[in-house]
Amino acid sequence: MNATAWSILVGESGDAEEDCRAGPGPEGYTLDYSPFSFESDCRHPAPPPTWSDAGVKPGAYTHPAGVHVAPLPHGFHLVQSPHAPVGPAVLAPSVFGRWAGFRAPAPLRDAADRRLVQLTLLRPLDAAPRLCAAAPGALTVWLHITNACDLDCVYCYVRRSSARMSKATGLRAVEAVFANAAQHGFREVKLKYAGGEASLHFALVRRLHARAAELARQHDVRLREVLLTNAVHLRPTDVDWLAREGVRVMISLDGVGERHNASRPLRNREGADTFAAVAHTVDHVLLPRGIRPDVNMVVTARTAPGAADVARWAIIERELPTSFTFYRPNLLSRGRTDLELEEAALLSGMQSAYRVLERALPTWSFTGGLLDRVSAEARTHACGVGQNYLVITHTGALAQCQMHLDRPVRADLQGDLLAAVAAGPLINLPVEQKTGCRDCALRYRCAGGCPLETFRATGRWDVQSPHCALYRALLPAVLRLEGLRLMKAHGCLQ
Ligand code: SF4
Numbered sequence: 272m273n274a275t276a277w278s279i280l281v282g283e284s285g286d287a288e289e290d291c292r293a294g295p296g297p298e299g300y301t302l303d304y305s306p307f308s309f310e311s312d313c314r315h316p317a318p319p320p321t322w323s324d325a326g327v328k329p330g331a332y333t334h335p336a337g338v339h340v341a342p343l344p345h346g347f348h349l350v351q352s353p354h355a356p357v358g359p360a361v362l363a364p365s366v367f368g369r370w371a372g373f374r375a376p377a378p379l380r381d382a383a384d385r386r387l388v389q390l391t392l393l394r395p396l397d398a399a400p401r402l403c404a405a406a407p408g409a410l411t412v413w414l415h416i417t418n419a420c421d422l423d424c425v426y427c428y429v430r431r432s433s434a435r436m437s438k439a440t441g442l443r444a445v446e447a448v449f450a451n452a453a454q455h456g457f458r459e460v461k462l463k464y465a466g467g468e469a470s471l472h473f474a475l476v477r478r479l480h481a482r483a484a485e486l487a488r489q490h491d492v493r494l495r496e497v498l499l500t501n502a503v504h505l506r507p508t509d510v511d512w513l514a515r516e517g518v519r520v521m522i523s524l525d526g527v528g529e530r531h532n533a534s535r536p537l538r539n540r541e542g543a544d545t546f547a548a549v550a551h552t553v554d555h556v557l558l559p560r561g562i563r564p565d566v567n568m569v570v571t572a573r574t575a576p577g578a579a580d581v582a583r584w585a586i587i588e589r590e591l592p593t594s595f596t597f598y599r600p601n602l603l604s605r606g607r608t609d610l611e612l613e614e615a616a617l618l619s620g621m622q623s624a625y626r627v628l629e630r631a632l633p634t635w636s637f638t639g640g641l642l643d644r645v646s647a648e649a650r651t652h653a654c655g656v657g658q659n660y661l662v663i664t665h666t667g668a669l670a671q672c673q674m675h676l677d678r679p680v681r682a683d684l685q686g687d688l689l690a691a692v693a694a695g696p697l698i699n700l701p702v703e704q705k706t707g708c709r710d711c712a713l714r715y716r717c718a719g720g721c722p723l724e725t726f727r728a729t730g731r732w733d734v735q736s737p738h739c740a741l742y743r744a745l746l747p748a749v750l751r752l753e754g755l756r757l758m759k760a761h762g763c764l765q
């Protein structure tokens with residue numbers, strides 16, 4: 272074990288990646304930002320906020336309130352500041368001792384202490400950090416290509432039909448997106464081709480991509496795209512195209528074998544092995560063409576016991592960026608009591624997944640999607656609803672969230688779409704305005720959870736998530752995995 276080559280590891284993605292390429296500093300520490308990028312229904316890229324007092328001032332410094340500290344092997348410690356812009360820090364024994372000394376406020380002595388300040392592990396005694404909003408990141412858009420799907424998933428929130436987006440509507444949508452991106456100064460547009468099963472209308476996806484690429488060039492805006500798919504019937508020629516055009520792929524996987532089949536059956540064909548079809552697509556169609564799909568598991572009381580299998584299959588055996596999101600009751604699945612989240616089932620399912628991961632610990636950055644919408648990067652809002660997120664239905668109407676497809680805020684795409692979603696009925700409050708969250712040490716990782724789900728469970732927007740207890744119980748285990756991963760990646764753990 273080499274604990275002297277570095278003293279501090281900082282995990283998870285962030286804009287400070289550049290800063291970290293510097294390697295071991297003169298004070299004997301290495302910073303390691305390992306970007307984790309994954310896709311899920313609600314995922315939207317957002318640069319982490321910065322803090323007003325990241326610079327160093329004269330006077331005494333001490334620990335931030337609500338810092339999470341946990342022991343790791345060989346005397347190392349994991350330290351997560353509530354204000355850290357990205358993931359936790361892992362402190363080698365000597366640095367942990369140095370940091371612990373600031374429990375009693377003291378002036379900074381040298382560059383190593385100043386680096387602890389920059390990492391938000393120390394704060395000035397007489398000032399609380401103040402959040403500074405980041406510049407607008409990406410404008411993320413759900414393009415609802417069709418209501419049609421060849422599967423009949425038990426928790427689906429889409430009212431299925433053969434209805435699909437026409438070419439004229441799709442082109443109008445893409446043009447409106449870029450016009451709004453330009454109007455609001457976004458430097459990046461991210462399109463999600465979604466449904467239903469968007470790949471059933473692949474010709475439209477190709478056409479929209481071509482127009483989007485054209486507009487991105489004209490506006491000098493970065494374009495990112497992802498196809499959300501059940502991965503049951505992806506054609507090799509379409510995947511060749513995805514690989515060529517750099518369109519990412521997100522697939523759904525709710526278990527391995529029968530558990531997936533039960534949750535995601537073929538429409539009108541009971542007993543079909545949809546898991547085998549997905550596994551074939553991943554192993555024989557996507558991976559050979561260089562596409563590493565993002566995997567998303569919807570965790571219900573029924574699928575939770577299979578979370579460990581998904582962790583093994585996707586993360587350990589195939590190194591696929593994987594996220595586990597908790598089922599949200601919706602109007603179409605509400606009658607399915609067997610889907611309801613039972614906290615105990617969920618807790619034990621996720622804990623077994625974490626145990627499996629710890630036993631065969633990967634060293635690549637895999638931990639960012641292990642706990643619903645909780646993220647490694649600091650953020651004030653759980654998602655982009657009302658800010659930088661648009662949902663465009665197959666008829667060309669505008670909605671705030673994909674779970675509000677049948678409650679659009681506008682019937683057309685005229686004018687300022689961001690103003691329209693900001694004024695809609697779904698209210699996405701910053702975490703500081705949620706009762707119970709504003710003093711929580713996890714607030715900038717969790718941001719209070721999905722606002723729509725909270726409203727459906729409580730009738731209020733300004734309270735904590737119905738999953739609060741689960742987040743509090745599971746996040747320390749996710750942070751520990753990240754700490755162990757960093758140690759292993761740097762040769763401090765076998
Ligand atoms: S929902 Fe719970 S865990 Fe999340 S920020 Fe609020 S109080 Fe903290």
Ligand code: SF4
Binds near residue numbers: 644654656673723724
């Ligand atoms: S409101 Fe909830 S479901 Fe809708 S985008 Fe936000 S986190 Fe996702």
